[in-house]
Amino acid sequence: MYQYDEIDQRLVEERVARFRDQTRRFLAGELSEDDFRPFRLQNGLYIQRHAPMLRVAIPYGVLSASQLRRLAWIARTHDRGVGHFTTRQNIQYNWVKLPEVPDILAALAEVQMHATQTSGNCVRNTTTDHFAGVAADELVDPRVTCELIRQWSTGHPEFAFLPRKFKIAVNGAREDRAATGVHDIGLQAVQDAAQGLGYRVQVGGGLGRTPMVGEVVREFLPACHLLTYLDAILRVYNRYGRRDNKYKARIKILVKAMTVERFRREVETEWQHWKDGPATLVDEEVARIEARLKKPAYRALPAGIPAALAARLHHDTDFATWFRQNLHPHKVPGYTNVVLSLKSPDQPPGDASAAQMDAIADWSERFGFGEIRVSHEQNLILPDVALSDLPALYDALCPWELATPNVGLLTNIIACPGGDYCALANARSLPLAKALQDKFADAAWVRAIGPVDLNISGCMNSCGHHHVGHIGILGVDKHGREYYQISIGGAQAPARLGKVIGPSLAPEEVPDALQAMLEAYLKLRLDPAEKFVDTVARLGITPFRDAVYAPNQEVACA
Amino acid sequence: MREVVVNRHIVPDTWVRFSPEQSEAGGDRLYRLEEWQAVRAQAGEGRVGLWVETDQDPEALRPYLPEVALIAIHIGSFTDGRGHSLGRLLREVYGYRGEIRAVGDVIQDTVNELERCGFNGFSPRPGETADNLLRGLGLFSEAYQISVERPEPLFRRRLSHRSGG
Ligand code: HEM
Ligand code: SF4
Numbered sequence: 067m068y069q070y071d072e073i074d075q076r077l078v079e080e081r082v083a084r085f086r087d088q089t090r091r092f093l094a095g096e097l098s099e100d101d102f103r104p105f106r107l108q109n110g111l112y113i114q115r116h117a118p119m120l121r122v123a124i125p126y127g128v129l130s131a132s133q134l135r136r137l138a139w140i141a142r143t144h145d146r147g148v149g150h151f152t153t154r155q156n157i158q159y160n161w162v163k164l165p166e167v168p169d170i171l172a173a174l175a176e177v178q179m180h181a182t183q184t185s186g187n188c189v190r191n192t193t194t195d196h197f198a199g200v201a202a203d204e205l206v207d208p209r210v211t212c213e214l215i216r217q218w219s220t221g222h223p224e225f226a227f228l229p230r231k232f233k234i235a236v237n238g239a240r241e242d243r244a245a246t247g248v249h250d251i252g253l254q255a256v257q258d259a260a261q262g263l264g265y266r267v268q269v270g271g272g273l274g275r276t277p278m279v280g281e282v283v284r285e286f287l288p289a290c291h292l293l294t295y296l297d298a299i300l301r302v303y304n305r306y307g308r309r310d311n312k313y314k315a316r317i318k319i320l321v322k323a324m325t326v327e328r329f330r331r332e333v334e335t336e337w338q339h340w341k342d343g344p345a346t347l348v349d350e351e352v353a354r355i356e357a358r359l360k361k362p363a364y365r366a367l368p369a370g371i372p373a374a375l376a377a378r379l380h381h382d383t384d385f386a387t388w389f390r391q392n393l394h395p396h397k398v399p400g401y402t403n404v405v406l407s408l409k410s411p412d413q414p415p416g417d418a419s420a421a422q423m424d425a426i427a428d429w430s431e432r433f434g435f436g437e438i439r440v441s442h443e444q445n446l447i448l449p450d451v452a453l454s455d456l457p458a459l460y461d462a463l464c465p466w467e468l469a470t471p472n473v474g475l476l477t478n479i480i481a482c483p484g485g486d487y488c489a490l491a492n493a494r495s496l497p498l499a500k501a502l503q504d505k506f507a508d509a510a511w512v513r514a515i516g517p518v519d520l521n522i523s524g525c526m527n528s529c530g531h532h533h534v535g536h537i538g539i540l541g542v543d544k545h546g547r548e549y550y551q552i553s554i555g556g557a558q559a560p561a562r563l564g565k566v567i568g569p570s571l572a573p574e575e576v577p578d579a580l581q582a583m584l585e586a587y588l589k590l591r592l593d594p595a596e597k598f599v600d601t602v603a604r605l606g607i608t609p610f611r612d613a614v615y616a617p618n619q620e621v622a623c624a
Numbered sequence: 625m626r627e628v629v630v631n632r633h634i635v636p637d638t639w640v641r642f643s644p645e646q647s648e649a650g651g652d653r654l655y656r657l658e659e660w661q662a663v664r665a666q667a668g669e670g671r672v673g674l675w676v677e678t679d680q681d682p683e684a685l686r687p688y689l690p691e692v693a694l695i696a697i698h699i700g701s702f703t704d705g706r707g708h709s710l711g712r713l714l715r716e717v718y719g720y721r722g723e724i725r726a727v728g729d730v731i732q733d734t735v736n737e738l739e740r741c742g743f744n745g746f747s748p749r750p751g752e753t754a755d756n757l758l759r760g761l762g763l764f765s766e767a768y769q770i771s772v773e774r775p776e777p778l779f780r781r782r783l784s785h786r787s788g789g
Binding site: 071073076077080081083084088097101104105187217218220221222223224225226227228293301304305309339343344345347348350351354 | 679702703704705706708709710712716717731733736737738740741763764765766767768769770771773775776777778779780782783
């Protein structure tokens with residue numbers, strides 16, 4: 067992570083002081099509920115079903131061991147001992163007490179963290195590839211870009227009251243692991259032979275009730291113009307985005323209404339006033355940030371599998387399964403990235419206990435360089451683990467339920483908090499996730515199915531990304547009862563939206579419906595290399611719909 | 625007289641909305657753009673200000689900028705952030721040097737950002753006080769971004785700091 071200098075530190079402290087004063091005035095009755103709302107949101111504080119929820123930013127998903135320990139401490143001291151890692155590289159605490167929030171923010175500031183702009187109609191926490199800087203397929207390290215954007219967006223005076231929330235994602239690898247197509251702005255780093263580093267700029271993607279894939283507004287933006295160009299996009303949006311209807315207020319609606327051609331012209335015209343001005347980036351700043359991103363001191367290790375590891379792989383099939391499923395290639399020979407699944411059968415997806423967080427912080431120091439990553443699949447990652455350390459790490463993980471070998475598989479369920487916590491929910495997500503874990507407890511069968519992204523959202527707001535799940539499940543309200551609508555064929559990258567297979571189902575019908583679809587897939591796939599989502603792309607949804615609703619039966623809308 | 629904040633000082637509000645019935649009276653008058661266009665030729669003594677909404681196109685104001693001492697941007701609800709862009713455009717693109725005043729839903733918690741966007745006058749909403757507005761200004765000792773208040777980004781200051789020793 068980026069290490070603050072004295073100015074960065076002062077700015078977060080001044081922000082805490084401001085919020086402390088606002089909270090004090092709210093509690094004293096000097097600031098009304100309505101007036102306080104936008105300011106508490108901009109500091110990460112929602113009011114949910116049971117209690118206030120605090121959302122803390124994990125900028126570009128990178129944590130140090132001491133930061134993770136602090137998150138554990140907050141869970142223990144100010145919550146019920148649990149934190150929920152979200153699809154947006156944030157952590158949420160579901161049981162905080164409003165008067166304590168300024169103290170929590172101060173505790174975060176001590177370890178160079180904040181909850182700034184994690185909610186509200188402003189530029190939110192920028193997200194990226196959770197393997198940034200360590201992935202084998204990386205073109206450029208997106209963390210520098212993300213930190214530039216973090217600084218630019220933090221307390222941006224002009225964009226504190228946008229028409230709606232604004233989410234930026236950056237990807238620097240060949241594979242798009244940041245879902246740039248479904249963000250308000252998606253930046254894909256491009257290395258141009260003549261012009262050097264730049265970005266392909268996509269605007270107007272998003273999920274929610276009107277899911278859309280973003281449009282390319284600029285094929286190549288030289289990196290030095292990043293901030294002035296972002297300013298121009300945001301200014302056009304701030305001035306012309308709809309404010310009369312919050313469901314039509316996202317930038318995607320503006321881009322559609324204007325057409326991308328006109329939107330592009332507006333941005334380019336606006337940009338001319340600021341292009342090449344003082345906010346144009348200089349190499350020294352990029353170098354300064356690079357130097358402040360802690361770089362691990364990798365040892366020169368032999369490539370290939372060390373003998374002890376090979377032996378363990380040979381005689382321990384559980385270990386071998388985990389090894390195949392939960393690792394991701396590292397760019398440095400002899401190292402790997404280990405995904406710690408927060409999706410054990412009894413765990414609400416993305417939840418980690420304070421004790422687990424402390425343990426993970428310890429392992430990050432023992433087996434790595436004291437760094438932890440948060441993935442938008444709601445898992446944690448230990449980057450930089452030497453291959454020779456894998457057996458010891460695995461043995462450490464097992465008793466903590468952190469070695470479930472299901473990364474990328476059906477049971478790696480991505481789910482929003484749903485009706486158990488969220489006041490906007492139509493249906494609960496967590497009991498359904500549990501029912502699916504129970505249904506698909508046969509790990510060998512789940513592995514035979516192969517890669518499946520299963521995403522659950524408790525309502526149209528789509529916090530669980532169900533539109534881009536290979537299987538997406540959406541909670542709907544049918545005459546006051548919880549029902550679930552199933553869609554298939556979505557994908558994160560290149561972003562593709564799933565198609566609804568038929569009328570929504572009662573909660574107890576969902577596990578069987580999924581099983582029926584997956585059994586149909588096993589019969590229909592060309593070979594085991596054809597993933598579920600590829601079979602859906604090849605054949606369309608009909609055979610899967612038929613598997614769920616029975617072919618000849620008239621589909622009666624319940 | 626009502627109190628407002630101008631250039632971080634509390635001062636009496638001398639501005640009065642124009643009404644056709646009292647058009648002969650002097651003093652500081654605030655006009656809507658159409659009103660000013662209509663009476664401009666026979667305007668009498670006194671300073672002129674324009675009263676605009678947050679969705680005002682600054683281009684339409686351009687011809688009048690040299691003759692108006694104040695632009696009052698009416699913020700209907702403080703969560704409407706369009707005035708922030710309008711302020712910056714007036715200052716940084718159109719070079720307007722007179723007073724830009726926030727009127728309407730203006731409270732202690734919003735003036736800091738408005739000031740950074742080029743506003744130097746603040747008229748508190750009913751129930752809010754000029755004293756409180758003053759307290760809400762200048763809350764941060766630094767800023768990352770360029771804005772009216774700091775035309776250079778922090779990274780350039782960091783740089784000159786280091787190269788300057
Ligand atoms: C529990 C409190 C939460 C509330 C009240 C909430 C509210 C919302 C709302 C209203 C939207 C729709 C915005 C729109 O369409 O304009 C939304 C979208 C979204 N939220 Fe949440 N959310 C919550 C929790 C979460 C969690 C836990 C996550 C991550 C797991 C999350 C991630 C997202 C994502 C990824 C989107 C869709 C992307 C987009 O904005 O287009 N939210 N949320
Ligand atoms: S998808 Fe709906 S239910 Fe789930 S967290 Fe978002 S707003 Fe709440």
